Amino acid sequence: MDLLLPGSADGLATALSGYHPDLIVVYGFSWKLPEAALRLPRYGVINVHTSLLPRYRGPAPVLWAIRNGDADMGVTIHRMDSEFDTGNIIIQRGGIPLDDDITQESLSARINPVISDLLGIALERVVTGFPGIPQDDSEASYAGFMEPGFSHVDWAHTARDIHNQVRTFRFMGSGRGPLGQIDGRWVKILQTSTTRAEGIRIDCADGPLWVTEFVPAEPPATDGPAPR
Template sequence: MSARLRVAIASYGPNQFALISTTLAAFGHEPTVYLMSRSMRPNTPPEPDVFDGIAATISAIPAGIGLLLPSGPADLYPMMSGFAVDLLVVFGFNWRIPDDVIFAPRHGTLNIHPSLLPRYRGPSPIPWAIRNGDKELGVTIHRMTETMDGGPILTQASVGDLPEVVSHADTWRMMQSGLPALLGDAISRALEGDEGIPQSEEAVSDAPFPPAEWNEISWNQSRWDAHNQIRVFRFLHGSAGPVVELDGRRIQILRTSLSERRGPVVQCADGPLWISDHAPA
């Protein structure tokens, strides 16, 4: 049995905190305090969805666990220092975490990133995986350093296959299924003094926030690219699809196929793409 750690968790919503917290407890560790940003950008009023997330987290937080709501990154170190944690686990925190916080716990800070790093460093790895037509969702747990998503890797694996129509519920189910074992392994390695495997800088790809041009469909690209652009649009916008004009009508494209189907067809740069599901705009 490994040493019992006092662990701080930095994340963004009740489901995320609960998954990490219950996993830590299952491996014999003590979730001590939650850190949650008060807004998407430091030192600004909370956005409505952030405010809703804070309220839901307060309602769900277990007894005995503290909750810190810093207004900006400079607040993190003085607020967290009183809890004397052994480890910080980060899962989707909204701000860049200062170095004094990263290196304060005696076992350091672990970051959970939903990609197979060094592929897709940045804030939007899952949308980029869908946009590029990746077949699976990967998760990496690495030591956090000064380089965003660039620290040495402790463990990583695929947690599931990405379906043709991908929803946030799909990717969350994959995380729920695959993350606990990975986190338990990463913490065990950290306790053993494993520094992790350095990432290959030559293999890095970036995953910035989705660009505005993803909202505009062009048939001048390849069939594969157009097909995946429509898939990621639906992932980002729920059940909606991009609006195009076809045969004098404006329609929402909900799903396309690379193989022949009944229904409208458009010509892309390298051949036909079939519109297998659509709705009036």
């Protein structure tokens, strides 16, 4: 298998043109494909996106689903156009659970078989000339990268929001967590519970949250809010 490493998105069409592709399948690629690359394959370019489009367009759909406390998520395969995640939908499927303790490994075990199944169906539809179904832009939302302030816990937020904040960091990788102050000490918060558990209870905007796992941390560049 050849590995192509163009220096920029503008070089993609040139790098791919020698292969005379019939179809290009994209998954987890962060560059916007230029028009020249989109026009290259005779069956077009399709993308695998881990949300039920038009919700959560953008580079971080799973993180935002966890952050927002969604009970489940989905996968969409769509035609690519000149914008991010706006092309016609070929097929999509939801109902993939996002457990409270979801990790990249556990989600991959659930989502990979779905992607494999949907991709087979999508390929069959593409070669028959199926144009796909236009997205409803009025239902669209954008899932960009987390803002810098998301790395600090504000105890004035709701317990559920903070719990989902910690879940989002935990999904990013083992040992990841937002920073917060507990009893005047800066810590990295690794796990929390919205129900009574062994740990430190902190009163948030709407009720208590139990911090069940944390490690000492250096203070951030700017102080964040202390627990009430």
